[in-house]
Amino acid sequence: MTAEIQRTPRSRVRRLPQRGSYDRAVINQVLDEGIVAHVGFVHEGSPFVIPMGYARDGDRLLLHGSSASRLMRLLAAGTEAAVTVTLLDALVLARSYFHHSMNYRSVVVLGRTVEVAEQNEKREALDVLLSRLVPGRHGDARPTNDLELRATLVAQIPIEEATAKLRTGPPADDDEDLALPYWAGLVPVNTTFGPPEPAPDLRDGIEPPAYARNYGRRPTDG
Amino acid sequence: MTAEIQRTPRSRVRRLPQRGSYDRAVINQVLDEGIVAHVGFVHEGSPFVIPMGYARDGDRLLLHGSSASRLMRLLAAGTEAAVTVTLLDALVLARSYFHHSMNYRSVVVLGRTVEVAEQNEKREALDVLLSRLVPGRHGDARPTNDLELRATLVAQIPIEEATAKLRTGPPADDDEDLALPYWAGLVPVNTTFGPPEPAPDLRDGIEPPAYARNYGRRPTDG
Numbered sequence: 001m002t003a004e005i006q007r008t009p010r011s012r013v014r015r016l017p018q019r020g021s022y023d024r025a026v027i028n029q030v031l032d033e034g035i036v037a038h039v040g041f042v043h044e045g046s047p048f049v050i051p052m053g054y055a056r057d058g059d060r061l062l063l064h065g066s067s068a069s070r071l072m073r074l075l076a077a078g079t080e081a082a083v084t085v086t087l088l089d090a091l092v093l094a095r096s097y098f099h100h101s102m103n104y105r106s107v108v109v110l111g112r113t114v115e116v117a118e119q120n121e122k123r124e125a126l127d128v129l130l131s132r133l134v135p136g137r138h139g140d141a142r143p144t145n146d147l148e149l150r151a152t153l154v155a156q157i158p159i160e161e162a163t164a165k166l167r168t169g170p171p172a173d174d175d176e177d178l179a180l181p182y183w184a185g186l187v188p189v190n191t192t193f194g195p196p197e198p199a200p201d202l203r204d205g206i207e208p209p210a211y212a213r214n215y216g217r218r219p220t221d222g
Numbered sequence: 223m224t225a226e227i228q229r230t231p232r233s234r235v236r237r238l239p240q241r242g243s244y245d246r247a248v249i250n251q252v253l254d255e256g257i258v259a260h261v262g263f264v265h266e267g268s269p270f271v272i273p274m275g276y277a278r279d280g281d282r283l284l285l286h287g288s289s290a291s292r293l294m295r296l297l298a299a300g301t302e303a304a305v306t307v308t309l310l311d312a313l314v315l316a317r318s319y320f321h322h323s324m325n326y327r328s329v330v331v332l333g334r335t336v337e338v339a340e341q342n343e344k345r346e347a348l349d350v351l352l353s354r355l356v357p358g359r360h361g362d363a364r365p366t367n368d369l370e371l372r373a374t375l376v377a378q379i380p381i382e383e384a385t386a387k388l389r390t391g392p393p394a395d396d397d398e399d400l401a402l403p404y405w406a407g408l409v410p411v412n413t414t415f416g417p418p419e420p421a422p423d424l425r426d427g428i429e430p431p432a433y434a435r436n437y438g439r440r441p442t443d444g
Contacts, residue, residue, distance in 0.1 A: 035324070036308055036324070038308070040260075040271035040304070041269050045302075046302055046304070047264050048304050049260050049306040050330070051260075051308040051326065053324055080267075080268055080269060082270050082271040084271040086273040091355065091415075093434060095363055095364055096365075096370070097348065097363055097365055098374070100352060102257070102275060108271065110268065130319050133313065133322065134313060134315060134322070134409075137315065138319075141315070141317055141402075142399055142404070144318070148318070148320040152320070170421040170423075179425065183418075183428045184421040185418055185420040185424060185430065186419040187415055187416055187418050187419075188415065188416060188417075189413065190414045191411065191412070191413055191414075192411075192412045193313075193411055196405075196407055196409050197312075197392075197408040198407040199392040199407045201395075202406055206405045209405055212315060212407075
C-alpha cells in the first residue's frame with residue numbers, strides 16, 4: 001500500500017515538498033472521497049476548467065457526458081488534460097494574517113484522455129460511474145439502453161502522472177506571535193448528506209433506500 | 223441586479239442553454255459562497271489545474287500565494303487563466319441510470335491575470351482576501367508586515383468573461399419510467415462548519431470568537 005506513483009518533471013511538487021505525496025494509497029483515498037473533479041484542457045490556445053462527476057476505477061479515472069457536448073467530444077477525441085480533485089477540511093486561523101491557511105487534500109492527475117468506445121467496456125464504465133457516485137444504486141434503477149448508450153461518451157485518463165498535496169494540523173505561527181492575545185485554531189469544514197428528498201412525482205409507497213438514507217463517502221480498498 | 227455579463231464565443235454556454243446564466247447577481251452569489259477556486263492555465267503547452275483560496279472584490283477575483291511559488295510567479299507575470307468555482311448541492315437519483323445527475327452551481331471566469339504590485343493596493347487586496355475568507359477576522363490578528371508583504375504575490379483576474387452554470391430541481395425522468403418501482407429524488411449535499419478547534423499552543427483564557435463559532439458563507443450584496 002506504499003506503492004509510489006512515478007514522478008515526472010511536470011508533476012513534481014517543487015515548493016513545500018512536505019506537503020506533497022506520491023503515495024498511491026493517499027491518492028486513491030482522495031479520489032474515492034471526492035465527487036466532483038475539475039477538468040482542465042486547452043482549446044484553441046485557451047485554458048478551460050470544467051467541473052465533472054468522475055469515478056476512479058483501479059488505475060484510471062472515468063469521465064462521461066453527452067455525445068452532444070463539445071467538451072466530451074474533445075475528451076473522447078483525446079486531449080492533454082489535468083484532472084484535479086480537492087477536499088477542503090478546515091480553515092486555519094493563525095495569530096497573523098500571513099499564516100492564515102486552509103487544511104485540504106487534493107490530487108492532480110495529468111495525462112492524455114482516451115475514449116472508452118467499445119460497447120461492453122463503455123457499459124461497464126458507466127456502471128462503475130454509477131456505483132461509485134451512489135454505492136448501492138446499481139441494480140436498483142433501469143439500466144442504460146442502447147439509445148442512451150449512443151447518446152453518451154466515456155473517456156478515461158490513466159492515474160500515472162499524479163500528485164497529492166495536503167495540509168493538515170494546527171496553524172503554523174511564528175514563535176514571536178504565540179503570546180499575542182488572538183484566538184488561533186481550526187474551523188473544520190464538513191460535508192454531510194441528506195436527508196433524502198423524494199421526487200414530487202414519486203409513486204406512493206416507495207421508501208428511500210438505505211444507501212440514500214445513509215449516504216456517505218467511505219474510503220474503499222480498491 | 224439583472225446586469226448581464228458580456229457573452230463571448232468562448233464563454234457562451236452552447237449545450238443546455240437553460241442551465242447557463244450570465245446574470246451578475248447569480249455569478250456573484252456563487253463566487254461569494256465558494257471558498258476554493260480551481261485555477262487552470264497552460265504551462266509549456268500542458269494544462270494545469272490548481273486549487274486556490276480566492277476572494278471576489280467587486281468585479282475582480284483576487285488570488286494570492288508565496289513569491290517563491292512557480293504558480294504565483296506565473297499568475298503575477300500575467301497569463302490566460304480559467305478560474306472555476308463549483309458548489310455541489312445534491313445528488314440526483316433518477317429511475318434510470320442515464321438520468322442520474324447532480325445539482326450544482328458553478329462559475330467559470332476566463333481572462334488574463336494581472337499582478338497587484340503597488341504596495342498599498344497589495345495590502346488592501348490581502349485585507350479583502352482575509353475578510354472574505356473569515357469575515358470578522360480582520361482586525362483580530364496581527365497585520366501583515368513588510369517582510370511578509372514582500373514574500374507574497376497577489377494577482378487579479380477581471381470578472382468580465384464569466385458564465386454561471388447550474389442544475390436545480392428533481393430528477394428529469396422519461397415519462398415511460400415514472401411507473402417503475404424505483405425510488406427517485408435528491409440526496410442533498412451540505413457544507414457545515416465547526417465547532418472551532420483551538421490550537422494546542424493557544425494561550426489560556428482566549429475563547430473562540432463569534433465569527434469562528436458561527437462561521438458560515440452568507441451571500442453579500444457587494
